[in-house]
Amino acid sequence: xxxxxxxxxxxxxxxxxxxxxxxxxxxxxxxxxxxxxxxxxxxxxxxxxxxxxxxxxxxxxxxxxxxxxxxxxxxxxxxxxxxxxxxxxxxxxxxxxxxxxxxxxxxxxxxxxxxxxxxxxxxxxxxxxxxxxxxxxxxxxxxxxxxxxxxxxxxxxxxxxxxxxxxxxxxxxxxxxxxxxxxxxxxxxxxxxxxxxxxxxxxxxxxxxxxx
Amino acid sequence: xxxxxxxxxxxxxxxxxxxxxxxxxxxxxxxxxxxxxxxxxxxxxxxxxxxxxxxxxxxxxxxxxxxxxxxxxxxxxxxxxxxxxxxxxxxxxxxxxxxxxxxxxxxxxxxxxxxxxxxxxxxxxxxxxxxxxxxxxxxxxxxxxxxxxxxxxxxxxxxxxxxxxxxxxxxxxxxxxxxxxxxxxxxxxxxxxxxxxxxxxxxxxxxxxxxxxxxxxxxxxxxxxxxxxxxxxxxxxxxxxxxxxxxxxxxxxx
Numbered sequence: 438x439x440x441x442x443x444x445x446x447x448x449x450x451x452x453x454x455x456x457x458x459x460x461x462x463x464x465x466x467x468x469x470x471x472x473x474x475x476x477x478x479x480x481x482x483x484x485x486x487x488x489x490x491x492x493x494x495x496x497x498x499x500x501x502x503x504x505x506x507x508x509x510x511x512x513x514x515x516x517x518x519x520x521x522x523x524x525x526x527x528x529x530x531x532x533x534x535x536x537x538x539x540x541x542x543x544x545x546x547x548x549x550x551x552x553x554x555x556x557x558x559x560x561x562x563x564x565x566x567x568x569x570x571x572x573x574x575x576x577x578x579x580x581x582x583x584x585x586x587x588x589x590x591x592x593x594x595x596x597x598x599x600x601x602x603x604x605x606x607x608x609x610x611x612x613x614x615x616x617x618x619x620x621x622x623x624x625x626x627x628x629x630x631x632x633x634x635x636x637x638x639x640x641x642x643x644x645x646x647x648x649x
Numbered sequence: 650x651x652x653x654x655x656x657x658x659x660x661x662x663x664x665x666x667x668x669x670x671x672x673x674x675x676x677x678x679x680x681x682x683x684x685x686x687x688x689x690x691x692x693x694x695x696x697x698x699x700x701x702x703x704x705x706x707x708x709x710x711x712x713x714x715x716x717x718x719x720x721x722x723x724x725x726x727x728x729x730x731x732x733x734x735x736x737x738x739x740x741x742x743x744x745x746x747x748x749x750x751x752x753x754x755x756x757x758x759x760x761x762x763x764x765x766x767x768x769x770x771x772x773x774x775x776x777x778x779x780x781x782x783x784x785x786x787x788x789x790x791x792x793x794x795x796x797x798x799x800x801x802x803x804x805x806x807x808x809x810x811x812x813x814x815x816x817x818x819x820x821x822x823x824x825x826x827x828x829x830x831x832x833x834x835x836x837x838x839x840x841x842x843x844x845x846x847x848x849x850x851x852x853x854x855x856x857x858x859x860x861x862x863x864x865x866x867x868x869x870x871x872x873x874x875x876x877x878x879x880x881x882x883x884x885x886x887x888x889x890x891x892x893x894x895x896x897x898x899x900x901x902x903x
Contacts, residue, residue, distance in 0.1 A: 502867055506825035509866035510758050515660075515673065516726035522876020528824055530869060605870040611892025613885045 438502060439609035441495035442602050446628070448488055449599075453635050460638075462648055465567025476552065477561040496538060503531040526597040527605070533598040540591025543584070547573055574643035585640045596633030603628055653683045655747035659694065661706055662754045667762050667770075673752075683743040687730060688713060688720060690742055707766040715739040715879065718814030721821070722767055723754040728818035728877050736816065736879045756817050758826035760864045773863040774815050774831060780859035781852035782835045784844045803841045810838035812880040819874035819882075825866030830874035832860050833890035834882045840893050850897040857894055 455475065458468035475481045526533060548569060556562045574585060603625030604618075612618060642648050656679045664671025678694050685693075688710050695705035711719040720737035724730035730740040745751065753767065761769040813834035820828050836853050839845030845852070868887055875884040 502869070506827070506866035506869070509760070509826035509864060512757055514723065514726065514754055514757050515662075516752050516754075521727060521873070522822070523824075523871035523873040527869070527871040528873075601870070608870050608884075608888040609868075609891055611888055611895050613888035613892060615885065618885060618888065 438495065438498050439606040441491050441498065442606040443610070444491045445495060446599070446603060446606070448491070449632055453632050456639060457635055459567065459570065459648060460642070464649055465565070465571075469565065469567050472566045473563065476556065476563040479560060482560065492541075496534070499531060499534050524601065527601040530598060530601060533594045536594035537591060537598055540587055540594065543587055544591070547584070570639070571643055571648075574640040575646070581644070585644055588640045589637045592633040592637035595636070596629045599629035599632065600626055650743065651683075653743075653747070654680050655683065655742065655745065655749070657681055657690070657745065657748075658750040660750060660752045661767070663706070663766055664755075664763050666765055671763065671766075681742055683741070685742045686713065686738055687722070687724070687740040687742065687744075688738050707764075707768045709768050710738060713738040716814060718816035721756050721769060721771070721816055721818070723756060723821055725752055728756070728821040729816075729879050734879055734881050736814075756821040758817075758820050758865065760826065760828070761817060761820065769817075771815070771817050773865070774817065774828070776863065777828070777832060777856050777859045778815075778835060781848065781855040782839070783848070784839060785847055797843050799842060807838045807841035810834045810841070810882065810886055813838075813878075813882050814880055816879060818877050818879060820865065822873045822877040823866065823868075824871060824873065825869060827868045827874075828860050828863070828865040829868035829887050829890065830878065830882055830884065832856055833886035836890050836893055837886045840889070849893070850901040853890065853893045853897045854901060857890075 455471040456468070458471050459465060461467040548566065551569065552564050552566060555564050574581065574588075604622040607621045608618070612621060656677070659676040659678060660673050661676060662671050663674045676694055676698075678690060678697070681690050681693065688708070691706065691708060698705045709719045709721050711717040713720075715736045715738060718736075720729075722729070722737045724737065724740070729735055729737045731744050732740055755761075755763050755767045756769045756771075758769075760773045761771055764770050811834070813831060815831060817828075817831070819830035820826050823830075836856060839852065840849055870884070870887070872884055875882065
């Protein structure tokens with residue numbers, strides 16, 4: 438979980454970095470250049486296969502771990518220990534992960550699938566992703582509103598998933614120096630807030646016409 | 650501290666043996682002194698039950714001074730009851746008010762099967778210790794206590810980890826029934842000292858293998874164990890255990 442988790446954290450840095458180019462507010466020029474680099478270059482395209490493997494491993498391992506841990510206590514308590522001593526999101530990683538996965542399926546079908554199916558196996562031939570974002574989030578119909586809602590909730594779930602997952606991954610990898618533990622926990626909270634807010638702002642900005 | 654007497658309702662788990670299903674039974678105890686310990690209150694209840702010709706409630710206890718790790722009651726949804734850094738035997742009745750209903754259950758984990766009532770079988774912990782929680786010593790004269798220099802920070806951390814009394818509250822509190830806090834305390838206190846060095850790699854590998862065999866869940870770093878531990882074992886021991894395990898997996902000779 439921790440190795441794939443750290444790998445996916447690295448992916449999020451790249452993803453949020455490239456997508457944040459839309460906030461340059463230059464009609465998507467900067468963003469499309471970056472997206473073109475990722476889509477029309479053989480190296481990111483090969484790495485993408487590894488990224489899918491990372492996601493699938495993380496998801497399968499996560500569910501296997503949840504099943505194993507749930508089955509370690511067949512008779513449950515009459516009164517649950519509840520929230521004492523542990524944070525709710527640290528106890529709800531499987532639920533939060535599932536919410537992120539549901540969001541991810543919608544997210545892939547909105548952008549990645551149309552883009553890659555337009556490209557096929559060739560490099561280049563991508564769709565205008567900036568226009569696609571605009572089209573997906575700008576409308577005021579019920580489908581668009583629901584899509585934005587799912588995106589924002591997906592980002593919130595991702596934020597809480599990271600708030601625990603970031604520091605927990607490093608603990609699992611064996612970081613026990615107190616200073617580094619405190620530092621990594623705080624970086625984890627910061628990372629969770631920044632990444633989830635930056636992503637959530639994207640559909641919201643398009644919807645309210647903050648970007649041209 | 651003000652002294653008072655109280656009447657209490659107890660909802661206690663009764664189970665004849667590991668093969669039968671248990672159930673909660675209600676009991677009433679009266680005139681319980683606030684100065685009594687929780688186990689003394691149970692003694693009063695058991696004397697009532699014996700006098701009435703009923704089967705007394707079986708519960709684990711030994712030293713009754715908070716150092717042996719035998720007492721193991723899950724009181725109102727928390728191992729060892731409402732107080733911090735405290736064992737059931739050192740929980741005093743002033744933690745409760747007149748008229749309270751107290752729910753008492755045994756530890757719940759597949760690896761800790763109920764033997765009877767509130768007594769669970771914690772021999773899984775003994776088998777984990779036997780798998781590697783020891784150090785080799787030379788025969789002959791005892792070595793001088795100060796012959797091996799030990800860094801003060803390491804000595805302090807080792808001592809803090811050695812505080813673990815193996816009561817199993819960490820497993821009881823953990824949503825995954827994981828024994829990682831217990832194991833991490835045992836591995837840490839030997840890994841931090843030069844005396845633990847010869848078996849360092851085999852110890853952590855064997856103890857983790859035994860823990861997995863016993864059917865405990867895996868750690869997800871929620872922190873419930875640390876919060877409930879009567880000896881305040883730090884969760885950063887778990888990170889040390891992970892580091893010991895990772896490096897041992899990479900470099901152990903077999």
